[in-house]
Amino acid sequence: MKPYTCSNCGNLVHFDNEVCVQCGLRLGYRCWSDDMVALDPAGQVAVDGQSTAQSAFLCENAAQGVCNWLVEDAGAARLCRACRHNVVIPDLAVEGNVERWARMEQAKRYVIYSLRRWDLPLPGPDDAGNRHLSFSFLADVQNLDGGVEPVMTGHDSGHITINVAEADDAERERIRTEMKEPYRTLVGHFRHELGHFYWDVLVDDGGRLEQFRSIFGDERQDYGQALMAHYEHGAAADWPNRFVSAYASAHPWEDFAETWAHYIHMTDGLETALSFGLRLTVGASLSQPRTDGSFDPYRAASAEDLTRRWIPVSIALNSINRSMGQPDVYPFVLSPPVIEKLEFIHSLVQRNGRPGSAA
Known part of the structure; x- marks a missing residue:
């Protein structure tokens, strides 16, 4: 930020x-x-x-x-304007839940900030209209027989559920390792799940289904079966050539949500870098433009422009982290098909919001 x-x-x-x-x-x-x-x-x-x-x-x-x-x-x-979307908050009688809730709200505010910068629709639970955005922060339920009823992080018709356990760094890292993911953060969860919400609002309601299908694939394929196949067999070996993450290859809805999250990663990451005066160009052979202070990522002319400016920043950040013995900040490769998908998302933001408006 x-x-x-x-x-x-x-x-x-x-x-x-x-x-x-x-x-x-x-x-x-x-x-x-x-x-x-x-x-x-x-x-x-x-x-x-x-x-x-x-x-x-x-x-x-x-x-x-x-x-x-x-x-x-x-x-x-x-x-x-950020907290009004909450429907269920963590049980504050549980030790540590105030701190977990604070981390979840912090991540949510980061994302709400970006959505307001673009002036995208943010209908509250009590607003008029057919679409509403709401959040529940829930914990797994311990049954009397000793079993556990897990809470699944996900989106359902504008209602986003986040498992409170995701706010525990150790637990989130355990899941990340178990799932063989290169990246798993609270802010990433919020950006991803909001991608599902904006698919409903901007693609389905917005008359962009055919264009979406031509780029991401047909979302009418069975979602449950697609996820089951992904978890059982994994992603295809060539997924980096076509998707921003392995999980994005599971189903067109997940591809959109993952790509949406990365669009926000890049935009907010670039704004942060520029606001601190970071100016760099990495190697003339990479044909990267100089990332200078006159560029506002929220007003980018295209996703390609955004991406070309993000690459040198991400290289620098990854290199700094490596010098400190830390994992890469942005361990992803943006292939041409992914940039095409980012362009589609960029067009949705441009058409439905007022990019760069006051937050």
Whole structure:
């Protein structure tokens, strides 16, 4: 995530900060103006060392230490534009669940930020219309007979369920190793599952099914059987030539969701790099354009342009991680067929949102 500045003292602050370490004031993020403001003890916005007449209202979930967003109108809503989508939160009586919930909300806010930058539809559970976006954060259920009823992370008609265990680093790493995945993160889960939601909204409802099928394949093939075959036999040996991940090869819906997630990975990753002043070109032989500060990833002219600028950044980040003995930040190869799929997603974002608008 790009950095921000404290409205009171001008200190650099981060998207997740709750308090400015320099002036000591409480911080709140205003998603409607994409800025971080400091709040004086009376709840007024502080600017340049002075309290103003602007009142600010923290999201109700700030009391649990899991949110730092502000509410636009405290008289109309108690929850911010990110938290309002929650239907079920973790059982806070369970030890460690407040911390797990905080990590899940953090990841969700990263993704909501991107969706708002593009001004894509974000219908809440109580909004009018046929499509609604909601979240449940659930844990596996221990039965009286000693058995376990697992919670499956997934999407169903706008409702996204995330297993709370994914917020435990050790458990998530265990699953990643067991599944032989190169990458498994909370923010990746949210981006992926939201890809399923936007397939419904932008492809199915948006009249783009035939174009989708010509690029990703026919989604009418049996989904359950396709996943069963994938888990039983694995991906085809040549999957890197056609898909962004092995799992993407399981079914066209999963291919779209995986590619959607990578489109956001690249866009937000590039914005972060540029906002910190990262300027680089890796090897003239790679024909990479210089990634400079005049480029706004959320306003990219094409997915190809985005990809060509992302590659040198990802190479640099991977190399830095290797020098520290850490896994690659972005262990993926973007083949020409994948870039074609990214172009389709780019066209959906361009047609249905206002890229680069205020968050």
